[in-house]
Amino acid sequence: MEYELLKIIWWVLIGVLLIGFAVTDGFDMGVGALLKVIGKTDSERRVMMNTVGPHWDGNQVWFITAGGAIFAAWPVVYAVAFSGFYWALLLVLFAMFFRPVGFEYRSKVQDPRWRNAWDWGLTVGGAVPALVFGVAFGNLLLGVPFTLDEFMRSTYTGSFWALLNPFALLCGVVSLLMLAMHGGTYLQMRTAGPVHERARRISVLLAVVVAVAFAIGGFWVSQLDGYVIKAASNLGGVTTPLQKSVELQAAGWLDNYGRYPWMLVAPVVAFIGLALTALLSMANRGALAFISSSFAVTGIICTAGFSLFPFLMPSSTDPSHSLTMWDVTSSQLTLHIMFWVAMIFVPIILSYTAWGYYKMWGRLTTDFIEDNQYSTY
Amino acid sequence: MISESVVDLSRLQFAITAFYHFLFVPLTLGLSFILAIMESAYVMTGKQVYQDMVKFWGKLFGINFALGVTTGLTMEFQFGTNWAYYSHYVGDIFGAPLAIEGLMAFFLESTFIGLFFFGWDRLTKVQHLIVTWLVAIGSNMSALWILIANGWMQNPVGAEFNFDTMRMEMMSFSEVIFNPVAQVKFVHTVSAGYVTGAMFVLAISAYYMLKKRDLPFARRSFAIASSFGLASILSVIVLGDESGYEIGEVQKVKLAAIEAEWETHEPPAAFTLFGIPDQENMETDYAIKIPYALGLIATRSVTEEVKGIKDLIAEHEVRIRNGMVAYDLLTQIKAGDRSEATIAEFRSRVDDLGYGLLLKKYVENPVNATEEQIKLAAQNSIPRVAPMFWTFRIMVGLGFIMLVLIGLSFYYSAKGTAERQKYLLRALIIALPAPWIACEMGWFVAEFGRQPWSIGGILPTHLSVSTRSVEDIYMSLAGFIGFYTLLLVAEMYLMIRFARLGPSSLHTGRYHWEQDSNTDSVSTSSAQA
CATH class of the missing domain: 1.20.5 (Single alpha-helices involved in coiled-coils or other helix-helix interfaces)
Structure with missing residues (x-):
């Protein structure tokens, strides 16, 4: 297969993994973030946890696999982004530490203080990563202060606190509320009684807020300088990020929508998905609301990815050092091997995951939890 | 120039996070197969006690597994955060097995573990059995891909340097997969995991036997663990990692360091059973040697020489x-x-x-x-000899102690008198930490012995680090130690609590603490669990 084609395929595949992560792990993170908001009693919180109980672990592998796939397909991104966003990534990891243990340990002891501590752990484990992912994406759109030397060693010159600027925080809010909404729609589908009712109302509210915040974000991006490649060597060949020149351009991040109008599908799907999530939640159609919410999440992530294209991580220190999907990839052979591995295993994963959901399907109630208190989370 | 403290601290952080992770991995590898065997017995015989065994040991498995997942998260990202230059330099080869591990193994294990815990009433007996086997196969395949990645660090085959991209690039994926070092490591490591699982079940069952509680439950657990354990410990010892030390430059250095073999001797080389290695003067004091043994172990021949450190330098x-x-x-x-x-x-x-x-x-x-x-x-192109020399001997010594204990357990279990062997049962409880210590020592030998390289002969460790400040790494190191210790305390608390409670924690009404005559003394603890 042509190197150029493989590079495009891998941009799509990493996108698919990130969307897979947001759509699956996203709802259990959302459930975690809403744990204390929706769950008023111990049994209610256990209902919420147990709707994701059999699935959160498998869902989380989307995150881990996305990390591994970025390492394999875009080693330069893996190196520059994770060492640059050092504290942001560690914050995500530290927050996520609370999830496996929170789920597994929480209900094994009856002491309310023990359970309350782990409830907070699960809340943090759901909310903080969701927030940080958005903040990180926001900073990608603003450009990240790093340079590469001729040996390809990267140096990041920003600080963690500089990541928390107003635009990035807005992106963080979109991301957090989007996943909370997604969790809300999942709860509508999988619970009955007061939890279901509260999830329904909160999903409507969140869908509206996300739509407003996403629109503000879009307007803000139109006021930002985007990055544009001015001259580059053969993009389908062997290149490193040091072989091109890049310039800043007012509203440059919107260029792609003029050049490739089909990309407008992403924001349109996002807004329609959000609107339908609100309407269907109001109409008490949980499963359809969840599907709409999944489309909204996909649309929002694609909007960010399409706007940046072909950039992955622009450098604000020296724009010509920016990382793009043309110049950070592995060798042709590695991309080729990994393409076939993904083609074979992703469908297998999707089928047994679907089987798992099918087998565990149904609405959970507080009665069920009280009858099975020793064998559930 | 790269700050030496950043290099040292980054190494320490990687070592500590890997050390923690490796406290949970071996038990997962071993216990998952033991659970699959127990459940097979349940499906074949239909006896309730086997299902209770799967559920109870499964509870302990879950407590351990949660921390395995937690600490494993770090490992997937730490190459990027702290070893950025390494990630760039070898990502083309090293990233692939990590990504494949996710796709082929980790998804399998993690998806089915949910069904293992919550699917008892939703799946047929045979479906649930298949799920349990898939968890075991998934976790073991995980180990395979991680050790292919690690084996490549020890013996980097199938790759070439590309000066255009300034990195190593894959030339042959099959050479990377069938790297002999990786294959030997895989068999040795998973077998060590099986021993850990067996020792865990043996020691806790021994505790119930000594307390004369839930004997039918303990006896059957003991029998399965001792036979599985015997096969595993023999595999660990016979298929020892040493056979892999002949291949590749770094492995040769490792072998010489383990044996404190300063000079190249006429073959076959003697094995130094004991001694005090002295790095300054390049000699070993008070050495007790067994003739021929090293040559036989390392080269499987009496005519090939084992190269000494001075010649290697x-x-x-x-x-x-x-x-x-x-x-x-x-x-x-x-x-x-x-x-x-x-x-x-x-x-x-x-x-x-x-x-x-x-x-x-x-x-x-x-x-x-x-x-x-x-x-x-x-x-400095060879690692410090004394730590290698000692950790290796501790690992091997513990291996032989476990061989004796598991061998005796198997013998008495087959004879049906295991519960009367008070000394053996006590020894098993005391020896419970042995497999963990041996595993960590083995890990230390393999990775410390790789120094000063992160990729043997290709990329020195000190070049591999990210450009971060000393303060960053001090703080993250403190963060990891703090979080992990907190979680480990919670884990140990639950593990001990449930191990003491035994199968009564299932609340089936069939076990010791649920019988009226026994409830008084620990009514509080059993009610809470």
């Missing part, structure tokens, strides 16, 4: 000098000299480029290294 010095030339040629190529002669000359010396890079620890440009710096780099 001399060879490395030659390669370092050659590497300086390679580095100089690389600089010329990077500066734009793409003449065929320069490239051909560089290609002929590229295998020693890594040795040239060793000098970067002492001088900005290796071409300008002084004689002293070259000698120093050669001296």
Whole structure:
């Protein structure tokens, strides 16, 4: 297969993994973030946890696999982004530490203080990563202060606190509320009684807020300088990020929508998905609301990815050092091997995951939890 | 120049996070198979006690597994956060097995573990059995891909340096997969995990036997664990990792360091059973040697020699000098000299480029290294001998102790008198930490023995780090230690609590603490669990 084609395929595949992560792990993170908001009693919180109980672990592998796939397909991104966003990534990891243990340990002891501590752990484990992912994406759109030397060693010159600027925080809010909404729609589908009712109302509210915040974000991006490649060597060949020149351009991040109008599908799907999530939640159609919410999440992530294209991580220190999907990839052979591995295993994963959901399907109630208190989370 | 403290702290952080992770992995590897065997017995015989065994040991499995997942998260991302140059330099090869591990193994394990815990009433007996087996297969396949990645760090085959991209690139994926070092490591490591699982079940069952509680439950658990354990400990010892030490330069150095083999002796080499290695003077004091043994273990022959450290250092010095030339040629190529002669000359010396890079620890440009710096780099091209020598012997010693204990357990279990062997049962409880200590020692030998390389002969450890400040790493290190210790305390608390409670924690009404006569003394603890 042509190197150029493989590079495009891998941009799509990493996108698919990130969307897979947001759509699956996203709802259990959302459930975690809403744990204390929706769950008023111990049994209610256990209902919420147990709707994701059999699935959160498998869902989380989307995150881990996305990390591994970025390492394999875009080693330069893996190196520059994770060492640059050092504290942001560690914050995500530290927050996520609370999830496996929170789920597994929480209900094994009856002491309310023990359970309350782990409830907070699960809340943090759901909310903080969701927030940080958005903040990180926001900073990608603003450009990240790093340079590469001729040996390809990267140096990041920003600080963690500089990541928390107003635009990035807005992106963080979109991301957090989007996943909370997604969790809300999942709860509508999988619970009955007061939890279901509260999830329904909160999903409507969140869908509206996300739509407003996403629109503000879009307007803000139109006021930002985007990055544009001015001259580059053969993009389908062997290149490193040091072989091109890049310039800043007012509203440059919107260029792609003029050049490739089909990309407008992403924001349109996002807004329609959000609107339908609100309407269907109001109409008490949980499963359809969840599907709409999944489309909204996909649309929002694609909007960010399409706007940046072909950039992955622009450098604000020296724009010509920016990382793009043309110049950070592995060798042709590695991309080729990994393409076939993904083609074979992703469908297998999707089928047994679907089987798992099918087998565990149904609405959970507080009665069920009280009858099975020793064998559930 | 890269700060030495950043290198040391980054190494310490990686070591500590890997050490923690490896506290949970071996038990997962072993216990998952033991659960699958127990459940097979349940499906075949239909006896309730086997299902209770799967559920109870499964509870303990879950407590352990949660921390395995937690600490494993770090490992997937830490190459990027702290070893950015490494990630760039070898990501083309090293990233692939990590990504494949996710797709092929980790998804399988993690998806089915949910069904294992919550699917009892939703799946048929046979479906649930298949789920349990898939969890075991998934976790073991995980180990396979991680050890393929690790084996490549020890013996980097199937890859070449590309000066355009300034990194190693994959030439043959099958060579990477069928790397003999990786294969040997995989068998040795998973077997060690099986031993850990067996020792865990044996020790806790021994505790119930000594307390004369839930005997039918304990007896059956003991029987399965002792037979599974015996096969595993034999596999660990017979298929020891040593056979892999003949392959690849780094492995040879490791072997010499483990054996404190300063000189190259006439074959077959003797095995140093005990001694005090002295790195300064390059000799081993008070050595007790077994003739022929090392040559037989390492080379499987009486005629091949095992190379000594002094000779290895001399060879490395030659390669370092050659590497300086390679580095100089690389600089010329990077500066734009793409003449065929320069490239051909560089290609002929590229295998020693890594040795040239060793000098970067002492001088900005290796071409300008002084004689002293070259000698120093050669001296430091082998790991410290004493830690290697001792950790290896602790691992092997514990291995043989476990062989005896598991062998006796198997014998008495087969005879049906295990519950009367008070001394054996007590010894098993005391020996419970042994498999963990042995596993960590083995891990130490493999990774400390790789120094000063992160990728054997190709990329020195000190070049591999990210450009971060000392403060960053101090703080993250403190964060990891703090979080992990907190979680470990919670884990140990639950593990001990549930192990003491035993199968009564299932609340089936069939076990010790649920019988009226026994409830008084611990009514509080059983009510809470």
